[in-house]
Amino acid sequence: MSTSKANHDIEEGLAFQPKFDASGLVTCVATDAATGDVLMVAHMNEEALRKTIASGEAWYFSRSRKALWRKGETSGQTQRVVEMRLDCDQDAVWIRVEQQGAACHTGRRSCFYRKIEAGEGGARLSFVDADRLFDPAGVYRT
């Protein structure tokens, strides 16, 4: 099969053939189904993808812990998948979710609680929507 034929199948076909990177992962963006806010960006391996599709709950693969992980299994902050989409080249997934509580391990609703702005001598951050919904010290015990 020529490259252009293969590309055409990936972009225009209805066969699910996710393109995993060298580490066996695709990128996943989770947005809040109610507000459209991006809650988090994480990764899924083949098993996380399969379990998410089958269960309607978000599963991820942690690159730092090298482990499959059901979102909320420690914190209780689960994600119910409302809709799941795939991008043109099949290497990124977008899930619209009903987020229980906070998506971020720091206790915030979203991981994106800081704004980037141009400033004198370089970019600066400022907090936005940064209230904590839970105290991480009380949730994640070592």
Place this chain on the structure above:
Amino acid sequence: MSTSKANHDIEEGLAFQPKFDASGLVTCVATDAATGDVLMVAHMNEEALRKTIASGEAWYFSRSRKALWRKGETSGQTQRVVEMRLDCDQDAVWIRVEQQGAACHTGRRSCFYRKIEAGEGGARLSFVDADRLFDPAGVYRT
């Protein structure tokens, strides 16, 4: 500096210190500022990030072409950045944009024009919001 002190600075600080991966990239999610839909997932290197912040127009780094790229420079489908955010571990960027026309090189508004659904014998895709706003053959000439 201990790991936990460094982590605390990255997560709770206001210094912009993006964490680039081994290829020198961060992941960037662009959403439609009006609807909250995810338009595309792409990558930025240090220069793309700097130019985006400075200009208010989205710049990316193409992994396949290994080149810096201003969104819309070929197609005219530019992205004006309304807000730019950074995630907890500073390795992902979320931009809310005013998208001129279509974000996807296939001519669709969003790259995520297919839904994933569980089916007998495996997941299946179906088209959703898949109308083309332009004909890619007329825009990208080789």
